[in-house]
Amino acid sequence: MTNILDVKVNEFMAKVIARNQGETEFHQAVKEVVESLMPFIEENPEYKFSKVLERMTEPERVIMFRVSWIDDKGEIQINRGYRIEMNSAIGPYKGGLRFHPTVNLGILKFLAFEQSFKNSLTTLPMGGGKGGSDFDPKGKSDNEVMRFCQSFMTELQRHIGPNTDVPAGDIGVGGREIGYMFGQYKRIRNEFSGILTGKGLEWGGSLIRPEATGYGAVYFANEMMQTRNDSIKGKTVAISGSGNVAQYSVEKIIEMGGKVVTLSDSNGTIYDPDGIDEEKLQYVMELKNIRRGRISEYAEKYSVSYLEGQRPWSIECDIALPCATQNEIDVDDARTLVKNGCYVISEGANMPSTPEAVEVFLESKILYGPGKAANAGGVAVSGLEMTQNALHLTWSREEVDAKLQVIMKNIHETCVKYGKDETGFVNYVVGANIGGFIKIANSMIAQGYV
Numbered sequence: 001m002t003n004i005l006d007v008k009v010n011e012f013m014a015k016v017i018a019r020n021q022g023e024t025e026f027h028q029a030v031k032e033v034v035e036s037l038m039p040f041i042e043e044n045p046e047y048k049f050s051k052v053l054e055r056m057t058e059p060e061r062v063i064m065f066r067v068s069w070i071d072d073k074g075e076i077q078i079n080r081g082y083r084i085e086m087n088s089a090i091g092p093y094k095g096g097l098r099f100h101p102t103v104n105l106g107i108l109k110f111l112a113f114e115q116s117f118k119n120s121l122t123t124l125p126m127g128g129g130k131g132g133s134d135f136d137p138k139g140k141s142d143n144e145v146m147r148f149c150q151s152f153m154t155e156l157q158r159h160i161g162p163n164t165d166v167p168a169g170d171i172g173v174g175g176r177e178i179g180y181m182f183g184q185y186k187r188i189r190n191e192f193s194g195i196l197t198g199k200g201l202e203w204g205g206s207l208i209r210p211e212a213t214g215y216g217a218v219y220f221a222n223e224m225m226q227t228r229n230d231s232i233k234g235k236t237v238a239i240s241g242s243g244n245v246a247q248y249s250v251e252k253i254i255e256m257g258g259k260v261v262t263l264s265d266s267n268g269t270i271y272d273p274d275g276i277d278e279e280k281l282q283y284v285m286e287l288k289n290i291r292r293g294r295i296s297e298y299a300e301k302y303s304v305s306y307l308e309g310q311r312p313w314s315i316e317c318d319i320a321l322p323c324a325t326q327n328e329i330d331v332d333d334a335r336t337l338v339k340n341g342c343y344v345i346s347e348g349a350n351m352p353s354t355p356e357a358v359e360v361f362l363e364s365k366i367l368y369g370p371g372k373a374a375n376a377g378g379v380a381v382s383g384l385e386m387t388q389n390a391l392h393l394t395w396s397r398e399e400v401d402a403k404l405q406v407i408m409k410n411i412h413e414t415c416v417k418y419g420k421d422e423t424g425f426v427n428y429v430v431g432a433n434i435g436g437f438i439k440i441a442n443s444m445i446a447q448g449y450v
C-alpha cells in the first residue's frame with residue numbers, strides 16, 4: 001500500500017524536478033532531505049504553512065558569469081563561473097569553490113543545498129553557498145592558474161564580502177588558488193578583509209583549516225564508534241581520494257592508531273597492506289600538492305598494488321572514508337563493503353554514496369555518517385577563521401583543534417537527538433537533516449516570507 005508520506009514526497013519532488021530540469025544531483029540531494037523531513041514537517045504544521053522547505057530548495061540568488069583568460073600559448077580561453085547564494089537565514093553565505101571540468105549548475109546547487117544544512121549543524125552563524133567553474137587546474141602552469149583566478153575574482157568580487165558571502169576551497173581549489181583570488185580582490189577593492197577562508201597563515205588564515213575536514217571526519221567516525229564502546233585503534237581503513245580531505249584523514253587515523261591501506265585518484269587506487277605511515281604520507285603530500293602527480297607513482301615507489309580504473313571499495317576494511325567526490329560508492333560497492341565486514345562509513349566527501357548505497361548502509365544497521373554531518377569540520381574551522389579575522393587575532397593550533405573537536409561532538413549529539421528510533425538505532429541521515437533544518441526554518445519564519 002502506498003504510504004501518504006511517500007505520496008507527499010513524490011508530489012514535492014515532481015515540482016522540484018519540473019523547476020530544475022536536468023539537475024540530477026540537485027534532485028538527489030533534495031529528495032534525501034525531503035524523505036527525512038516529511039514526517040517531521042507533518043507533525044509540525046508551522047513549517048508546512050510557511051512553506052519553508054519549498055523556499056529552501058529555491059536559491060536566494062544564482063550568479064553565472066563568463067571567465068576569459070589567456071593561456072601560456074597566448075590563446076584566449078573561456079570558462080563559466082558560478083556562485084550559488086542558497087540561504088542566508090542564519091548568516092552570510094558560506095561554502096567552497098570547486099574548479100573541475102564536471103562543474104555545472106546542478107552540481108553546485110546540490111552542494112549549496114547540502115552546505116546550508118551542514119553549516120547550521122556546526123551551530124556557527126553561517127548561511128549556505130557554493131560556487132566554482134568548469135576550469136580544470138590539472139596540467140595548467142601556475143601562471144595559467146593565476147590568470148584564471150584573477151579573471152574569476154574580477155567578477156566574483158562584486159558579489160562577496162565578509163558579511164555577505166565568504167567562499168573557500170573545494171575540489172581543485174587549495175591554498176594556491178585562494179592566494180591568487182585573495183590578491184586580486186585586494187587589488188580591485190583596496191581592502192584587506194576576510195572575504196575568503198583557507199587563507200595562508202601569514203595573511204589571515206587559521207591554523208588547522210587545511211586539516212579540519214579530514215580530522216573532523218575521523219573525529220565523527222570516532223564519536224559514532226564510541227556509541228558501541230569501540231574505537232579507531234587497530235582498525236583497517238580504506239580511504240578514497242588523495243587530495244586535501246584524504247590526506248588529513250590519513251594523518252588523523254595514523255595518530256589514533258588505525259591503519260590506512262588505500263588512497264585513490266580519478267585514474268585508480270593504490271593498495272598498501274602494510275599501511276600508509278607518516279613518511280609515506282609526506283610522500284603523498286609532496287606528490288599531490290607540489291608535483292601534482294598521479295597516485296600510481298606511490299605504487300611504483302613502494303612496490304604495492306595499483307588498481308587501474310578502480311575505486312577502493314573491494315578492499316577489506318573496518319572503516320571506509322570516501323574523500324573524493326559525489327556518487328563514488330554505488331549499490332554494488334556498498335554491498336561489497338558490508339559483505340567484507342566494513343561497519344563504519346564517515347563521509348569526508350559531499351554525497352559520495354548513491355541513494356541505493358545509503359539504503360544498504362541503513363538496512364545493515366552499520367554506523368553511517370552522512371557528509372553533511374561528518375565533513376562539517378572544514379566549514380566549522382572556516383567559521384572560526386572568520387571569527388579570528390573579525391577579532392583581529394589568531395588562536396593557537398591547540399585552541400582551534402579543541403574547538404573543532406567540541407563542534408564535531410555536538411554535531412554527533414544533534415544527530416543522535418533527532419535520529420534515534422524506538423529500537424535505539426541512530427539514523428544519522430534523519431538526525432542530520434532534521435537537526436540542520438530546525439535552526440534555518442525557525443530563522444526563516446522569524447524573518448518573514450522572503
Ligand SMILES: NC(=O)C1=CN([C@@H]2O[C@H](COP(=O)(O)OP(=O)(O)OC[C@H]3O[C@@H](n4cnc5c(N)ncnc54)[C@H](OP(=O)(O)O)[C@@H]3O)[C@@H](O)[C@H]2O)C=CC1
Nearest residue numbers: 170171172213241242243244245265266324325349350378
Ligand atoms: N576541502 C574541504 O575543506 C572540503 C571538501 N569536501 C569534499 O571533499 C571531497 C574532496 O575534496 P578535496 O579533498 O578538498 O579536493 P582535492 O581537489 O584536494 O582532492 C580531490 C580528490 O578527489 C579525486 N576526484 C575528484 N573528482 C573525482 C572524480 N570525478 N572521480 C574520481 N576521483 C575524483 C581527485 O583525483 P584527481 O586528482 O584525479 O582529480 C583527488 O584525489 C569533495 O567531495 C569535497 O566537496 C567537503 C567538505 C570540505
Ligand SMILES: O=C(O)CCC(=O)C(=O)O
Nearest residue numbers: 095096168170378379382
Ligand atoms: O570552508 C568552507 O567555507 C567550505 C567548505 C566546503 O566547501 C564544504 O563544506 O563542502
